[in-house]
Amino acid sequence: MEQQHVTRQAGATRRNQVVVGLSLFHEQFPIMQLVELGVQAEQAGFAAVWADDHFEPWQDNQGHCSLAWVTLAALGQRTQRLLLGTAVTCPSYRYRPQLVAQAFASLGLLYPGRVILGVGAGEAVNEIPGGGGWGDYQERSARLEEAVTLIRRLWTGEWVSHQGRYYAVEQARLYDVPSPPVPIYVAATGPKSMALAGKIGDGLISFTEAASQPALRQAFEQGARAALKQPASMPILVVHWVVVGDRQEAERWAPLFRFSPRAASYLNDPDPRSIQRRAEQEVPLEQASSTWVVSQDPQVHLQALEKLIDGGVTHIVLQSPQQDQAKVITFYGEQVLPRLAQAPLTGSRR
Numbered sequence: 001m002e003q004q005h006v007t008r009q010a011g012a013t014r015r016n017q018v019v020v021g022l023s024l025f026h027e028q029f030p031i032m033q034l035v036e037l038g039v040q041a042e043q044a045g046f047a048a049v050w051a052d053d054h055f056e057p058w059q060d061n062q063g064h065c066s067l068a069w070v071t072l073a074a075l076g077q078r079t080q081r082l083l084l085g086t087a088v089t090c091p092s093y094r095y096r097p098q099l100v101a102q103a104f105a106s107l108g109l110l111y112p113g114r115v116i117l118g119v120g121a122g123e124a125v126n127e128i129p130g131g132g133g134w135g136d137y138q139e140r141s142a143r144l145e146e147a148v149t150l151i152r153r154l155w156t157g158e159w160v161s162h163q164g165r166y167y168a169v170e171q172a173r174l175y176d177v178p179s180p181p182v183p184i185y186v187a188a189t190g191p192k193s194m195a196l197a198g199k200i201g202d203g204l205i206s207f208t209e210a211a212s213q214p215a216l217r218q219a220f221e222q223g224a225r226a227a228l229k230q231p232a233s234m235p236i237l238v239v240h241w242v243v244v245g246d247r248q249e250a251e252r253w254a255p256l257f258r259f260s261p262r263a264a265s266y267l268n269d270p271d272p273r274s275i276q277r278r279a280e281q282e283v284p285l286e287q288a289s290s291t292w293v294v295s296q297d298p299q300v301h302l303q304a305l306e307k308l309i310d311g312g313v314t315h316i317v318l319q320s321p322q323q324d325q326a327k328v329i330t331f332y333g334e335q336v337l338p339r340l341a342q343a344p345l346t347g348s349r350r
Contacts, residue, residue: 017314018305018309018313018314018315018316018340019047019048019083019314019315019316020046020047020048020305020316020318020332020337020340021041021046021047021048021049021050021083021085021315021316021317021318022037022038022041022046022048022049022050022317022318022328022329023049023050023051023052023087023239023317023318023319023320024037024038024049024050024051024052024068024071025052025062025319025321026051026052026053026054026057026064026065026066026067026068026071027052027054027057027058027059027062027063027064027065028057028062028063028064028256028321029064029325030064030066031066031067031070031071031074034051034066034071035071035074035075035078037325037326037329038071038075038078038079038082039075039078039079040326040329041082041329042079042080042081042082043333044329044330044332044333044334044337045332045333045337045338046082046329046332046333046337047081047082047083048082048083048084048085048315048317049072049075049082049083049084049085050085050086050087050118050317051068051069051071051072051084051085051086051087052068052086052087052088053068053069053086053087053088053089053090053126054068054125054126055094055125055126055127055129055130056125056126056129056272057125057272058123058125058257058259058260058263058266058272058275059256059257059258059259059272059275059276059279060272060273060275060276061255061256061276062256062272068086068089069086069103069107072084072085072086072107072115073107073110076107076110076111076114076115081114082114083114083115083116084107084111084114084115084116085115085116085117085118085185086116086117086118086119087118087187087205087237087239087317088118088119088120088185088187088205089117089118089119089120090119090120090121090122090123090126090127090132090144091119091144091147091148091151092121092122092132092140092143092144092146092147092166093122093126093127093130093132093133093134093143094122094126094127094130094131094132095132096167097146097147097148097150097151097154097167098150098154098169098172100117100119100147100151101150101151101154101155101174102154102174104117104151104182105154105155105174105176105177105178105182106176107182108177108178108181108182109176109177109178112178115182116182116183116184116185116203117151117182117183117184117185118184118185118186118187118205118237119144119147119148119184119185119186119187119201120144120186120187120205121137121140121141121143121144121187121193122134122140123266123267124267124268124269124270125266125269125270125271125272125275127270128270129270134268134270137192141192141193141196142165142166143166144186144196144200145196145199145200146164146165146166146167147166147167148184148186148200148201149200150162150164150167150169151184152181152184154172154173154174154177155174155177155178155181155182156177157173157174157175157177158173159171159172159173160172160173183202183203183235184200184201184202184203185201185202185203185204185205185235185237186200186201186203186204186205187204187205187206188204188205188206188210188216188220189206189207189210189216189264190210190216191215191216191219192219194206194210194216194217194219194220194223195219195220195222195223195226196223197220197223198219198220198221198222198223198224198225198226198227198229198231198234199223199224199226199227200227201234202234202235203234203235203236203237203314203315204220204234204235204236204237205237205238205239206236206237206238206239207238207239208238208239208240208241208291208308209291211236211238211311211313212311217312235314235315236312236313236314236315237313237314237315237316237317238308238313238315238316238317239317239319240293240304240305240308240316240317240318240319241289241291241292241293241319241320241321242292242293242294242301242304242318242319242320242328243289243292243293243294243295243320243321243322244295244296244301244320244322244327244328244331244332245294245296245322246294246295246296247289247294249294249322250289250292250294250321251285251286251289252322253289253321253322253323254285254286254288254289254321255280255285255288256321257288257289257321258276258279258280258283258285258288259275259276259278259279259283260288261283261287261288261290261291262279262282262283265278265282266278266279289321292321298331298335298336298339301331301332301336302336302339302340302343305336305340306340306343318332
């Protein structure tokens with residue numbers, strides 16, 4: 001498949017063709033710093049960067065939120081090999097599908113074979129303040145499916161008229177589109193969204209806990225097969241939380257991500273101040289970091305990556321909450337990624 005070929009060429013560090021990337025936290029760092037971190041990541045041997053696409057941060061104390069698309073465009077100019085993706089863009093509320101299609105077609109033309117559009121059904125903290133409205137799960141998933149279908153039609157470069165349930169398009173055409181089109185990975189954590197991701201996506205984006213559950217993976221595979229795809233050939237991307245340091249270091253930054261163990265509970269809350277207050281009342285601080293890989297031993301970090309790979313993961317996105325991102329980049333670049341590339345292939349995709 002074409003995307004598999006692109007991944008092999010773009011990935012600088014992989015075991016069994018895994019792509020290890022770094023998450024760029026737009027909520028935690030200013031855009032100028034994120035661009036420099038992306039450059040450092042490529043120099044250290046990372047294969048990708050993934051930008052979280054938010055209008056506001058989940059919590060008010062995170063303190064930042066620039067536009068992810070601008071970050072990726074700037075990074076493409078400063079790097080040579082990095083895959084550039086969003087994890088994730090919501091194409092169906094504050095953004096219209098036509099705009100997303102045009103933006104990522106343009107990125108795909110600027111950086112052929114290096115761009116991935118990650119999409120999801122959104123969160124109220126982004127969509128309501130961004131002026132796009134909001135809906136229940138049925139509406140969000142239906143909007144996402146219609147939006148992805150429309151994006152793909154526009155990427156043909158043909159004239160498109162569309163009268164759908166949520167979007168009306170009259171005589172629209174994108175005059176400049178990449179060939180092949182930009183791959184679309186779909187975010188999912190529950191059985192219904194997993195099935196939808198298999199149906200409409202070229203790949204899956206999820207968290208370690210969800211992607212490792214057989215029932216959820218089965219839902220993804222069933223959705224893919226129903227759409228006449230081969231799920232074994234589809235990329236599986238997981239978000240993987242790490243701290244290079246001790247437990248004290250993890251607890252230092254856990255207040256910024258206190259919402260994360262119960263993120264689904266705050267999905268309908270449009271106010272980052274409210275989410276922070278609720279999380280501080282409802283989530284014990286130690287729970288926020290309970291699933292993170294926390295260690296200064298490179299072998300511990302290596303084993304965690306190998307476990308994901310042996311479970312069928314093809315793309316790993318490292319998310320580190322600590323302020324010293326350069327420390328994480330250097331540690332992985334010098335002590336983890338080289339060992340990963342040299343490790344024996346003991347696992348299998350399925």
